[in-house]
Amino acid sequence: MQTATRLVIAYAVNSLWQLPLLFLAAEIIVRVLGRTRGRVLCRVWWVALMLAMAAPSLAFISLPFRAASVALPAHHAASVSRRGPVHLTFSNPQPENPGQLEQAFSKLPGSVSTCILYLYLGSIVVGVVRLGRGLWQTHGLVRSAGTAELDEGQWATWEASQASMGVRNVKILTTSTLSSPATLYWPGPILLMPAKLERADSAEMNALFCHELAQVSRRDFIWNIAIEVFGVALFYHPAFHLMRRRIQETRELACDDMAADAMRGRRDYARNLLSLTQKMLPVAVVAQPGCALGIFEGEVLERRIMNLLGTKSQFPVL
Helix, strand or coil: CHHHHHHHHHHHHHHHHHHHHHHHHHHHHHHHHCCCCHHHHHHHHHHHHHHHHHHHHHHHHHHHHHHHHHHHHHHHHHHCHHHCCCCCCCCCCCCCCCCCCCHHHHCCCHHHHHHHHHHHHHHHHHHHHHHHHHHHHHHHHHHHCEECCCCHHHHHHHHHHHHHHCCCCCEEEEECCCCCCEEEECCCEEEEEECCCCCCCHHHHHHHHHHHHHHHHHCHHHHHHHHHHHHHHHCCCHHHHHHHHHHHHHHHHHHHHHHHHHHCCHHHHHHHHHHHHHHCHHHHCCCCCCCCEECCCCCCHHHHHHHHHCCCCCCCCC
């Protein structure tokens, strides 16, 4: 039990300084890459996030070898005792007790170690509660949704969008809870349409459908749940939330690229995206409930438009 406690404390303390370094390194790489495909930038942040989850525990991998290095001299001496004296030298002092995992943390006062432990476990509880609440809201969102009522022209646009994106078997539901369309897997791919969606022309609906189908094709909902599940271990760290936000932003850039390629025109797609923004203004300030992913997820519309037009944003990324 004492060893497990030290492992938890060591993981929490290691992540305090490792995550900011990983975030800074990923930010530098993204800036060096410059204006490139959104999927490339998204992968950079995914690698940074995975390293952020794994790096604090990498120091524990050497523990079995440390224990073996202590036991080896005694075993070796017994096996070669008949050959004469054996002289062993070590460049580094060996720990007296291999079960003492982190000597630095063992020197912390008991009250400090207890405080760190309970604060860290408390952050995990908050993260789990937040995730559970989001999943419950998503479940309620799907249960309250009804069959979408699209007119003949919208159905034709929907079929054309599925064909251009190469995605099929997506269920369309309508709900009064959302202000903008959203996608999720529950358990299969579902597109949720707002019940009070203002009338849009075929080009705007095509842009909307292509973006949502891009999220379905990329399985963004599933990956987003994975971030939330494994991210509870780092829920307390601001750098984790910054990385998660960067993934959300670059994910939208990647979906925009896919949708624009399907529509064979980045400028046309950008124009339709702006038009949809005016018709669904509440989504700029109202977040999607639960874990659903919407077309304006990430709140980086200005950067998305500039990326589509191939111009430099007048606002900094940070």
